[in-house]
Amino acid sequence: MKPDAVHDVLFDEAQIAGRVRVLAQEIAAVSQGPEPLTLVGVLRGSFIFLADLVRALHRQGVRARVDFMVLESYGSGSSSSGNVRLNKDISLDVRGQDVLLVDDILDSGRTLSFACRHLKELGARTVKACVLLDKPSRRAVPAHADFIGFTVPDEFIVGYGLDYNHAYRELPWIGRVPVEGP
Ligand code: IMP
Numbered sequence: 001m002k003p004d005a006v007h008d009v010l011f012d013e014a015q016i017a018g019r020v021r022v023l024a025q026e027i028a029a030v031s032q033g034p035e036p037l038t039l040v041g042v043l044r045g046s047f048i049f050l051a052d053l054v055r056a057l058h059r060q061g062v063r064a065r066v067d068f069m070v071l072e073s074y075g076s077g078s079s080s081s082g083n084v085r086l087n088k089d090i091s092l093d094v095r096g097q098d099v100l101l102v103d104d105i106l107d108s109g110r111t112l113s114f115a116c117r118h119l120k121e122l123g124a125r126t127v128k129a130c131v132l133l134d135k136p137s138r139r140a141v142p143a144h145a146d147f148i149g150f151t152v153p154d155e156f157i158v159g160y161g162l163d164y165n166h167a168y169r170e171l172p173w174i175g176r177v178p179v180e181g182p
């Protein structure tokens with residue numbers, strides 16, 4: 001599928017930047033402890049969002065450490081199946097630390113619930129979650145994000161880090177692609 005198959009810009013660059021700024025204000029309001037906040041991004045989808053968010057947090061006076069974990073759900077394309085696999089763990093020691101998990105989109109909830117549980121098992125003092133997008137109609141397991149950029153309908157979303165079969169991550173805006181049914 002070529003980039004011109006991306007239908008409809010849902011959120012343009014200015015809308016995303018404005019929302020990231022407000023999210024950083026919301027996070028800063030509850031993150032003023034003596035220790036830096038440890039941001040843990042879920043790769044690969046979160047890399048652009050996290051890069052913007054950590055700089056927006058800096059402008060709000062929040063000191064941060066950054067690490068990533070690579071999680072994959074079995075299957076590819078637009079459908080993810082039930083299992084989440086940890087392909088690469090974080091390297092930072094999060095014992096006793098306040099962690100902000102950062103992901104691109106909360107869909108079935110499996111990735112987020114797996115990641116939160118894992119970070120708590122590693123000894124994090126608190127784990128809060130920030131997602132750029134939430135698709136609440138798709139939830140299959142209970143999962144909660146403390147900070148949400150935008151709520152989106154049940155459509156396949158790409159751009160600003162989100163992919164369809166590894167394409168479209170580089171788009172500076174967020175759009176949707178038509179996807180054939182199951
Ligand atoms: P969950 O585990 O079902 O909540 O899925 C979360 C992961 O599935 C996200 O981190 C994305 O990588 C991927 N995903 C779910 N919905 C979409 C979408 O609409 N576009 C792109 N990726 C998606």
Ligand code: MG
Pocket residue numbers: 042043044045046104105
């Ligand atoms: Mg992802």
